[in-house]
Amino acid sequence: MFDFVIIGGGITGITLLKQLRTKGFNAIVLEGKDVAGGLCRTQNIDGHILDIGGGHFFHTKYKEVFDFVFKHIPESEFNLTTRVSKIKIGDNTIDYPLESNLWQLPIEKQILYLISVIRNGESLGLPEPKNYEEWIRWKLGNLVCDNYMLPYNTKLWGVAPSEMDIDWLYKIPRVNVSEILKYSLERKQDKSKFPAHIKFYYPKVGGFQRIFDAILNGYEKFVKLNTKVEKLEKTSDGYWIVNNEFKSKFVINTTPWNDLFEALGKPSNLSSDFEKIKYNRVVISLYEKEYSHDWHWRYVPDMKRNYHREFYIHNFAKSSKPNGMYVETNLKRFNGVEEVLDGVNLYNYTTDAAYPIPVIGHTKAIKNILDYYKKLGLFGVGRWGQHEYQNADVSMFNALMFVEEEKWN
Numbered sequence: 001m002f003d004f005v006i007i008g009g010g011i012t013g014i015t016l017l018k019q020l021r022t023k024g025f026n027a028i029v030l031e032g033k034d035v036a037g038g039l040c041r042t043q044n045i046d047g048h049i050l051d052i053g054g055g056h057f058f059h060t061k062y063k064e065v066f067d068f069v070f071k072h073i074p075e076s077e078f079n080l081t082t083r084v085s086k087i088k089i090g091d092n093t094i095d096y097p098l099e100s101n102l103w104q105l106p107i108e109k110q111i112l113y114l115i116s117v118i119r120n121g122e123s124l125g126l127p128e129p130k131n132y133e134e135w136i137r138w139k140l141g142n143l144v145c146d147n148y149m150l151p152y153n154t155k156l157w158g159v160a161p162s163e164m165d166i167d168w169l170y171k172i173p174r175v176n177v178s179e180i181l182k183y184s185l186e187r188k189q190d191k192s193k194f195p196a197h198i199k200f201y202y203p204k205v206g207g208f209q210r211i212f213d214a215i216l217n218g219y220e221k222f223v224k225l226n227t228k229v230e231k232l233e234k235t236s237d238g239y240w241i242v243n244n245e246f247k248s249k250f251v252i253n254t255t256p257w258n259d260l261f262e263a264l265g266k267p268s269n270l271s272s273d274f275e276k277i278k279y280n281r282v283v284i285s286l287y288e289k290e291y292s293h294d295w296h297w298r299y300v301p302d303m304k305r306n307y308h309r310e311f312y313i314h315n316f317a318k319s320s321k322p323n324g325m326y327v328e329t330n331l332k333r334f335n336g337v338e339e340v341l342d343g344v345n346l347y348n349y350t351t352d353a354a355y356p357i358p359v360i361g362h363t364k365a366i367k368n369i370l371d372y373y374k375k376l377g378l379f380g381v382g383r384w385g386q387h388e389y390q391n392a393d394v395s396m397f398n399a400l401m402f403v404e405e406e407k408w409n
């Protein structure tokens with residue numbers, strides 16, 4: 001009999017496992033695949049370090065997460081790098097974020113963009129819209145919306161931004177029109193005002209999975225591989241029986257809830273909520289191609305290209321062979337080799353769940369699901385368990401807090 005069965009052996013599941021076992025609980029992870037790691041896995045393909053879950057970099061605002069990660073793998077094993085991220089806008093490539101770097105565009109375009117940004121709905125005092133497409137237009141003006149944010153987000157999410165909610169955008173600061181004008185006049189951006197994470201950590205040797213492996217180290221025996229959870233039953237005496245085999249007081253789910261609908265016996269009271277839990281999948285395609293710039297990645301809103309982001313591996317993964325790059329493409333748009341890249345396609349990996357999609361109504365739906373199952377001793381933690389756009393650091397933080405604060409009580 002277990003105290004906790006944890007569904008999913010990604011970084012959330014492993015963090016939970018480690019912390020629960022450290023506190024003396026009898027916990028086990030059930031992982032559906034023959035390998036743990038989930039989105040945080042790395043593969044070495046012909047000498048290229050490929051993070052198969054897409055571009056993965058470590059940064060966090062949580063001291064608890066820094067302490068947790070660096071306790072397992074010393075900070076000295078990472079390079080701390082200043083981010084060089086670009087945006088392809090028409091035929092120009094400029095620095096991210098677009099609105100702070102409009103000065104890098106040719107002067108005629110700059111003028112048009114500046115006028116458009118200045119006339120954004122928020123500065124004009126217009127009411128905040130209720131869907132993502134209108135919200136982007138209101139926040140950043142028509143040109144940034146139509147030439148960058150709208151196509152980029154349409155490609156990334158695989159659903160129309162007009163079907164997406166805005167309740168996950170509360171962290172985005174108000175666009176400061178005076179600052180944007182100042183950057184254009186001075187022809188430079190104030191990097192101290194960079195919106196998020198100007199620096200990131202990346203392992204000096206290997207890829208992002210080094211963090212995962214360091215946390216898992218010594219606890220492999222508590223991870224049961226090839227064990228996809230397909231049945232979850234609550235017994236009359238208050239326990240959970242998982243896959244007719246594992247009896248536990250509590251269960252923690254770190255996987256997409258909509259995939260567990262059948263396992264949970266298709267709860268009819270929550271069926272409309274489960275329908276609103278959606279995710280997309282992405283294809284990570286490795287290419288060999290010469291490059292001589294210092295970019296780490298570039299956002300590509302151009303609808304003529306299927307992929308939405310390019311990564312230049314050797315510029316951040318120093319142990320990787322030169323000239324490796326990869327692109328991320330929403331599975332719905334993936335169409336094989338990208339001729340436009342003019343490189344040799346070495347490998348393509350299709351993720352399972354990649355991004356939780358904030359469709360309209362998702363917040364209430366996940367709340368209903370979590371509230372209902374919490375009372376039965378089944379909890380959700382992490383990117384999928386809480387169905388939120390969480391990076392690995394936030395998922396680790398939530399796992400750490402779940403155990404520290406004993407949120408099952």
Ligand SMILES: Cc1cc2nc3c(=O)[nH]c(=O)nc-3n(C[C@H](O)[C@H](O)[C@H](O)COP(=O)(O)OP(=O)(O)OC[C@H]3O[C@@H](n4cnc5c(N)ncnc54)[C@H](O)[C@@H]3O)c2cc1C
Nearest residue numbers: 008010011012032038039054056057228229255382391392
């Ligand atoms: C393209 C992309 C880029 C990203 N970039 C970054 C970044 O730069 N920095 C960062 O910190 N984070 C980044 N993230 C986010 C990061 O990958 C996630 O936050 C983190 O990996 C989530 O870990 P998890 O354990 O919650 O989920 P996952 O890694 O998805 O793990 C879930 C696990 O559950 C298993 N599973 C699924 N269903 C079942 C079942 N029924 N039974 C048993 N097992 C099951 C899966 O096989 C998987 O191993 C990125 C994500 C993506 C998609």
